[in-house]
Amino acid sequence: MRNTLVDPFEDIPRSVVVTANAYPAGSTFPMHTHRRGQFAFASHGTISVATPKGRWLVPPQRACWVPAGVAHEMTMSGPVTMLNAFVSSDEASTARMPARCVVYGVSALLKQLLEEAIDLPAMYDVNGRAGKLMNLLVAEIASMPRLSLHAPLPSDRRLARACRRLFDTPSITIGLDAMAADVGMSRRTFTRLFRAQTGVSFAEWRQQVCLLAAIERLSRGQAVTRIALDLGYTSPSAFSSAFRRVLGETPSRYLESRRPA
Numbered sequence: 001m002r003n004t005l006v007d008p009f010e011d012i013p014r015s016v017v018v019t020a021n022a023y024p025a026g027s028t029f030p031m032h033t034h035r036r037g038q039f040a041f042a043s044h045g046t047i048s049v050a051t052p053k054g055r056w057l058v059p060p061q062r063a064c065w066v067p068a069g070v071a072h073e074m075t076m077s078g079p080v081t082m083l084n085a086f087v088s089s090d091e092a093s094t095a096r097m098p099a100r101c102v103v104y105g106v107s108a109l110l111k112q113l114l115e116e117a118i119d120l121p122a123m124y125d126v127n128g129r130a131g132k133l134m135n136l137l138v139a140e141i142a143s144m145p146r147l148s149l150h151a152p153l154p155s156d157r158r159l160a161r162a163c164r165r166l167f168d169t170p171s172i173t174i175g176l177d178a179m180a181a182d183v184g185m186s187r188r189t190f191t192r193l194f195r196a197q198t199g200v201s202f203a204e205w206r207q208q209v210c211l212l213a214a215i216e217r218l219s220r221g222q223a224v225t226r227i228a229l230d231l232g233y234t235s236p237s238a239f240s241s242a243f244r245r246v247l248g249e250t251p252s253r254y255l256e257s258r259r260p261a
């Protein structure tokens with residue numbers, strides 16, 4: 001299901017505007033940009049964000065920052081309730097928000113501020129309580145912890161094309177030699193170019209892609225055993241061990257700890 005994106009808040013003379021929307025499973029916003037930065041909080045469900053430079057996964061109760069002017073696509077994995085804070089470029093710069101996409105943790109305070117801001121009129125009083133609430137909201141956004149839920153794309157077109165295929169059909173069994181052959185490079189050239197353009201080894205990148213796919217599938221309620229085997233792990237325990245090494249907890253505990261209270 002593809003949605004036509006209409007943003008009626010771009011021209012409102014307020015530095016921050018907060019909205020809330022519910023989307024059915026599979027909803028997709030094709031590649032687009034905003035004149036404001038977008039802080040997208042997944043109150044319910046999981047959001048996948050793609051740009052020409054990589055992919056980010058936003059699990060339930062987490063958020064993604066998309067800077068103003070960055071072309072991005074959003075896909076909803078399962079039904080999603082999304083709270084968005086659209087922040088002007090000047091306000092984002094003052095708060096020192098990053099110039100690239102980032103997935104963030106979300107504190108209980110920030111969640112409450114977002115929910116409170118939903119009910120404010122678009123033309124709220126910037127000098128009153130509403131203005132102070134919005135200032136606190138932006139400060140809280142800027143202080144949130146950043147999460148490693150991102151897989152970068154190399155700039156080389158051949159590498160990027162092969163990486164997108166692995167995004168679509170992730171597997172821990174895809175080897176470096178197979179990827180190098182797929183793009184017509186020697187193993188040495190592929191290894192050097194891949195690390196230079198992504199900042200990580202192919203093995204590290206492949207594991208991250210599989211973990212992002214696993215989190216998305218967990219959020220849809222798929223069983224750990226099914227996910228492990230689909231991604232090419234030798235056993236559910238091997239998958240759980242890899243998941244825990246990177247994310248600090250087992251797949252089931254990871255998702256459970258991120259469900260709404």
